[in-house]
Amino acid sequence: MGFYDLPKQEREELVSRIKEDIHKDLSNSKTQKINQYFSDEDTYIRKAAYLSIGRLYFENKELQAVVIECLENLFDSENFKIRQTVINSAGEIGKQDFEMVQRFFDKGLFDHHHSPRNAVIGSIKKMGEVNPKPVLEWARKFLHHEDKEIRREICHGIELRGRTHPEDILPLLQELQHDKTTRVRKTLVHVLGQIAYKKGCIETVVANLKTWENKELVADALEEIIDVHHRYRNFSVLTQEEARSYIEENYE
Known part of the structure; x- marks a missing residue:
């Protein structure tokens, strides 16, 4: 039993x-x-x-x-x-x-x-x-470890702190912005979405993404953030449309 x-x-x-x-x-x-x-x-x-x-x-x-x-x-x-x-x-x-x-x-x-x-x-x-x-x-x-799975696991592991204090993990995530491994990149985009839908977090994340060099990855991350606000609509502070409008108004 x-x-x-x-x-x-x-x-x-x-x-x-x-x-x-x-x-x-x-x-x-x-x-x-x-x-x-x-x-x-x-x-x-x-x-x-x-x-x-x-x-x-x-x-x-x-x-x-x-x-x-x-x-x-x-x-x-x-x-x-x-x-x-x-x-x-x-x-x-x-x-x-x-x-x-x-x-x-x-x-x-x-x-x-x-x-x-x-x-x-x-x-x-x-x-x-x-x-x-x-x-x-x-x-x-371990952010730049030669094993891509190690990099991915570390990226995933630091996610939870970012849901309440995104400023603590964004500098670490930024170090992964040029990683060429698809699985690491997907995890990075996923984590950015996960730390952006709680109260006060989208502002911190979007402001930080404005300083990133990899604009292609940033574009994917912004789309993920908008999508997360729909998938987690019962837990998000903003609606999906409010999140979309915020990004359009504040990301240049």
Whole structure:
């Protein structure tokens, strides 16, 4: 039976039991239960496990070194689900203490399986949203990496911070404006659209795009911004026509 097949009270009891089991493992320098939860087929069990790791890390300072050592050992697992959950656990810690877990992202970004790499993207999003300075400084190092997938993943990963503070990520996005790889270019245009439909964001994005040299890419981005205001019309501050008019009046 899957996690969400259980009644609410049983789900809450299971989450508490997972956290308690993980706490016991960490306190006794064991990984039996942690391995079990980190490798579970149910993504929500794995999520409960990595959320528990994050909470235990900050609730028990005496266990912080043990947590990091445990994650390092598990990161060598051949099971991609375990490596994925290690990265997600590191992402929870990195919301406040990125320096302690940076090594997991340095390595996970190059994992041979897509699931751990996707966990890196998701973690960059959630860490960058609340702990932007060290996370964005780290991300900048990979903007011109020789591997196009690394560049694309970094571009995608910094998106969430841009939805509330586009000024923080626009300088990084601008560094990608001349990237010749189609997948990177499409992701860049997508991210520009995603950070432009929240309150106060289209003004910042459009003003910044006026300074970009690649006018062909900018034209695509402006079209994407207009289109996003239709696709996300239930969440956008402006209507599509208002967004179109704003761009026509303010982008020269």
